Amino acid sequence: MAHRSANGEGSIYRRKDGRYEAALYVDTTSGKRKRLRFYGTTRTEVSAKLTEARLQAQRGVPSPDKNWRVGEYLDHWLDQAVRTKRRPLTYRRSEAIVRLRLKPGLGTYALKGLSVHTIQMFLDRLHATGTTEASLYxxxxxxxxxLTYAVRTELLFRNVARLVELPTYTPREAAYWSTKELERFLHAGEQDPLYSMFVMLVLYGLRSGEVRGIRWCDVDFERDELRIRQQVQRIDGALQQVPLKTASSRRDEPLLATAREVLLRQRTKQAVARATAGSSWQGSGDETELVFTTKSGRPIEARNVLRSFRRICAQHEIPLITLHGLRHSNATTQKDLDVPARDIQAILGHGDVKTTGIYEHVDMSRKRAALEKVEGQLFAEDVGDRGRSRQLSRQSHEPTAVNHPGIRTKENTHLCRVGTFFGGSSQTRTGDTRLFRTTEQILQGRITEVKERVKRAERQWMLGAVAVNLAVRVTPN
Structure with a gap:
């Protein structure tokens, strides 16, 4: 009599086409019950799939109510998790990667069938066709x-993307300017229309979007404070004022005298531009007005700031770095002035002091100065009188009474009495290798020589005694 499966155990049977099929009722993520079907060429294969599904059901893990393909799920994730909960820039970047990379390569795969091997092969193919390590990451x-969102919403049991191995990637160190190069740039850009903005970038290490997002209500001339509260970004084809990314980015800075001066000049310049534009002025015209605007009162494009920055560098032969490199330069200048890392972190608006460490750089002159301090501490006598040491070293190779074994002087005798020494009496190098030995080593050699002589004398005495004894015995009476 055939065994009948109990309720909830599922069933396995053979189809007319020769394949095996299994069926199991499970709860879905929508709260409804659904009948899952599994197919395979052997009964063992189908039984394994059924057992896995049954175990998940017993653990209380609901089954997806839809058989997602990777492509359609990624669109669902962008709409439900990224567009509504992340910054517009994050959505734009994620959408581009999904559209240009992930959907063409993985879009047709079943979401539940996505494996480590499948993703590994996909990324390996991209790398083989020229995709950089940074892009792979x-x-x-x-x-x-x-996939993490899929696990959180109970569509998957694990995130297989975390198990994929990628080629070693070492980010390039960002280029930055020394203090002298910063001074050259500020001097060269004094006549540029965006000079006031460049001063703020250099002085405070602001991000491009942050400096373009400063409003007049963020500048407190009475308390000498500067508040960083928002940034300007291009979203859906238009420049918009958006909140900063993290709480640490929202910060208050002291309004320094130089910053106060350039901002007052900027306010006068903007008032003239507003009066000239008249009714065509597109700014708010009140204290919520942006500090840095175009001649018509609109926010300034990031690419226009970069264009002016590059033009100044090219015209005055200043080494070209990125605009963000000014932020690295500011952090490095503060470090060179011995500003504590925690203070630099607060000024730059970093959430972690480790991030601040990425922005701090050490140039060759600072390295040389630091290592020369070490050299001076450990080799003070050699560093202080290196020329004299070389001269004495050359003299030590000459056949003088100090280093010539055939000459016995008071100084040479003194050398033999020193407990431990290296080289000659003045601690310099010498050509006499015996002077590299300690007194104990020298005395040990002398004692060994005396012992050998005593042994030879004893043997000679014993041989003489034996010879006399034999002579007495053979002599006739």
């Missing part, structure tokens, strides 16, 4: 975020 980052 960004692609995996976006895919991993999507």
């Amino acid at each position: 960004q692609i995996r980052k976006v895919l991993s975020a999507a």
Whole structure:
């Protein structure tokens, strides 16, 4: 009699086409019950799939109410998790990676069938066709975020993207300017229309979006304070004022005398531009007005700031760095002035002091100065009189009474009495290798020589005694 499966155990049977099929009722993420079906060429294969599904049901893990493909799920993730809960810039970057990379390569795969091997092969193909290591990390980052959301919403049991191995990636160190190069740039850009903005970038290490997002209500001339509260970004084709990314980015800075001066000049310049524009002025015209605007009162494009920055560098032959490199330069200047790392972190608006360490750089002159301090501490006598040491070293090779073994002088005798020494009496190098030995080593050699002589004398005495004894015995009476 055939065994009948109990309720909830599922069933396995053979289809007319020769394959095996299993069926099991489970609870879905929508709260409804659904009948899952599994197919395979052997009964063992189907039984394994059924057992896995049954175990998940017993653990209380609901089954997805839809058989997602990777492509359609990524669109769902962008709409439900990224667009509504992340910054517009984050959505734009994630959407581009999904559209250009993930959907063409993985879009047709079943979401539940996505494996480590499948993703590994996909990323390996991208790398083989010229995709950089940095881009691979960004692609995996976006895919991993999507699969994490799938695990959180109980569509998957694990995030397989985290198990994928990527080639070693070492980010290039950002280029930055020394203090002298910063001074050259500020001097060269004094006549540029964006000079006031460049002063703020150099002085406070602000981000491009932050300096373009400063409003007049953020500048407190009475208390000498500068508040960083928002930034300007291009979203959906238009420049918009948006909140800063993190709480640490929202910070208050002291309004320094130089910053106060350039901002007052900027306010006068903007008032003239507003009066000239008249009714065509597109700014708010009140204290919520942006500090840095175009001639028509609109926010300034990031690319226009970068264009002016590059033009100044090219015209005055200043080494070109990125605009963000000014932020690195500010952090490095503060470090060189012995500003504590925690204070630099607060000024730059970093959430972690480790991030601040990435922005701090050490140039060759600072390295040389630091290592020369070490050299001076450990080799003070050699560093202080290196020329005299070289001269004495050359003299030590000459056949003088000090280093010539055939000459016995008071100084040479003194050398033999020193407990431990290296080289000659003045601690310099010498050509006489015996002078590199300690007194104990020298005495040990002398004692060994005396012992050998005593042994030879004893043997000679014994041989003489034996010879006399034999002579007495053979002599006739």
